[in-house]
Amino acid sequence: MNKKYPKNADIEKQNQSRARAFIHLYLKVKFGLLDFTEREHFITDGSYDGGIDGYYIHSDTKTIYFIQSKFRTNDKNFESKQIDLSEILVMDVNRILDGESTDEEGNEYSGKIKQLQREISSIDDIARYSYQVIILANLKDVKTSDLRKLTGGFSSSVFDFSRCYEDLVFPVITGTYYQASDLSINIDLSNKNAGSKISYTVLTEKGECEITVLFVPTIELGRIMYKYKNSILKYNPRSYLGHEGKKVNTAIKETIIENTTNEFALYNNGVTMLSDETYINERIGQKNKAQLIVKNPQIINGGQTSYTLSRIYEENIGNEVEKVFQSKEVLVKIITLLENSNHENKVDLIKNISNATNQQTPVINADKISNDELQVKIQKWLFDNYGLLYERKRGEFADGVFNGYIPAKSILERNLFFRMFYCSNGKVTKAREKKLFIRQDLSFEELTDKTSLDNSYYGFLCFKKISKLKHPNQRVDLSTYAKVRAMTILFKPENIEDYEMNIEQDYKTLNEGWENFLKSFQDSYANTKTRKDKKTGEIKEYQSYNYSKWFDSTQFEKDLIEYYKKE
Structure with a gap:
């Protein structure tokens, strides 16, 4: 069945699609699921769903989320209408986790719920996982302790209309909806005579830093920015420049697409990235390959380059993407703040680095x-x-x-x-x-x-x-x-x-x-x-x-x- 938005004027079907899109929005923003089909896998809303409209198994945080959503079809109800407590009570989380195949009335759970059970049962370290109920609806004057009782003893988080605008809608329109904690970047060593990197430590009045300089495949930078977008440009004085940066964007795009050789490494000024911790391993069991890990990354210089690479990546997803980016690399400088416990010092240092760095598109005072x-x-x-x-x-x-x-x-x-x-x-x-x-x-x-x-x-x-x-x-x-x-x-x-x-x-x-x-x-x-x-x-x-x-x-x-x- 095609779950995408109906083209006809059937209001009921449109409302059903909007209700489903509401859950898609949550999954996209909170878990970085960019692909429609990938998100659709986790939506269970339908007949005999045990009161669960969606779920997500987060392997990084060891948390399994169960989603209960009540979408309202007009703006007034969306802002004011409350979810009925009885609707929370119908969530069969405990029965589903206990492996029951039917609800209390003997109705067989849907295939999607059985899929959920199979995925949970196949987790090797399930003992380390916790459970959380997400309620996408307005819910006022209910104590946390009472809500825990309603959800069968599980912790819960409520996204009312104001939180939906702040935590779901605003991040999606600004491209800041999924925060990167640990980034994994693959490095090509085939033409690196002296190893993959140059690294040295410098002492500043704000603390000690380690600087790592290396060439990174442009496809890796495009892939990262495609997923994380402006969320890793938090400390950059500006975000992606569409119309204003058109000349620079076009030059970057032409160098990548029209050349089969690596002129990009010569022409581009490179990217400066901030990291709390940086690790690189040149022995990963693959010939001429290495892996770079950066924790809490932020691009403070070269955001325009990175974002343009992400647009090229997005436009060529599929078989062509490897061909477009093949053998093309970009210089990346990673500044690791070894003493990052003092937030004010960290922010001051970031500002100083950002202001002092020469960028391809000038940073005006307002930026x-x-x-x-x-x-x-x-x-x-x-x-x-x-x-x-x-x-x-x-x-x-x-x-x-x-x-x-x-x-x-x-x-x-x-x-x-x-x-x-x-x-x-x-x-x-x-x-x-x-x-x-x-x-x-x-x-x-x-x-x-x-x-x-x-x-x-x-x-x-x-x-x-x-x-x-x-x-x-x-x-x-x-x-x-x-x-x-x-x-x-x-x-x-x-x-x-x-x-x-x-x-x-x-x-x-x-x-x-x-x-x-x-x-x-x-x-x-x-x-x-x-x-x-x-x-x-x-x-x-x-x-x-x-x-x-x-x-x-x-x-x-x-x-x-x-x-x-x-x-």
Whole structure:
């Protein structure tokens, strides 16, 4: 049976597919299962499933997960409707683990549940495994101890609607959904005359480090980035650059695809990777092969190279992938922090290395502060409270756009956020400043003031409408920011749910009277000044209008309300 999303308009089948996709989302994010067929293997939802909708046997953590999911078909129910406790009680985890083939009513368990039993029974060291119940549903006011009783004595974890957005949806659209703990990289020794690596230890004021330098097959880097994506670019000042890094991406792609020889090793600057522990073994029972293991890896330089290799890998998965990458290698420098217990020292050292390293695509100043705590906190706040995708790092949402999870227009670029914050809250002139992202000096408390942030959100929605009506190459002038402020003053509704409802009509109303409104300002606040004509020497009078000062004043708000009330 084809479990993929139905093409017809059958609402019931679509809802069934969405419910199944909900479990797929959990398996993809939490266990890094990228392939649809691979995830489908672990979904048991159906008749006589013993109340278990899915499972996963995690050999690394020695944990077996049993999933109970309740997908809601509309947004209101998804956010508010609770799972009935009786639905948790129907989970036959104990009976299934005891090897029973039927439920308490004598119904034979489905083939998927028997598959689960077979896989558990075939685990050699099953005594080392623990069990955990995952509940994908809203569940309030139930104590952990009571929940353990409901699940038959097993520990449990609840993913309610807010946790689903934070821990499942947001990671998938940013490409940070699966954390790498230990990475295994295969090394080719066939052309390495002096072994696979150069290694030496250096002492820094932040602690002792070991540096390992070696050439790694490009296919290995592509495979790693394909699976872990931005989760191993956490300390990189930016994520993958799609449109902006197009020239570099194309050059990398052409060197890999169009050449059968290894020019890539000559042309590319290489990749710098951070690791807590690094091991390399050149004796693994295979001729001309070695294995590299890195713990908690983070790429701090060369993310663009790595991500482009992952795109090539993804596009050629199958028989062609080995051929495309054959004999092509890239220089990798691994910095192992031998003293990594002090988190602040670790972060400072990472920043210093990142800033000092010469990269193929220049790192601008705004990129350098993209990982600051304030930026991380405001990104989370905007997503949790407004559903806004604040792009603190360039290219952060490129993976989500590339895979069709989100449209590019839904991303709030970092400078634009601060422009909207300032102009919607009365600092129209400030909103026009260049490099505003690095010029602002606001605290987290100021940025998350409810009224100010509500204004910013409404202002952003208005700006999107105004920008849509302008020519694509038309510069955003002072008047546009003033219009955003005017819309906020005149039309912002009480409830946030109503913000988008009348923006188009309200903007039409504002725009129809805007030129006359500015004319009224000229009539009321014009200053008569004089200047000398350079040719004739004649002194002439002219009218001066200080729009900037007016737009930033409380008088602007009074004049605006008075004028449009008359209209």
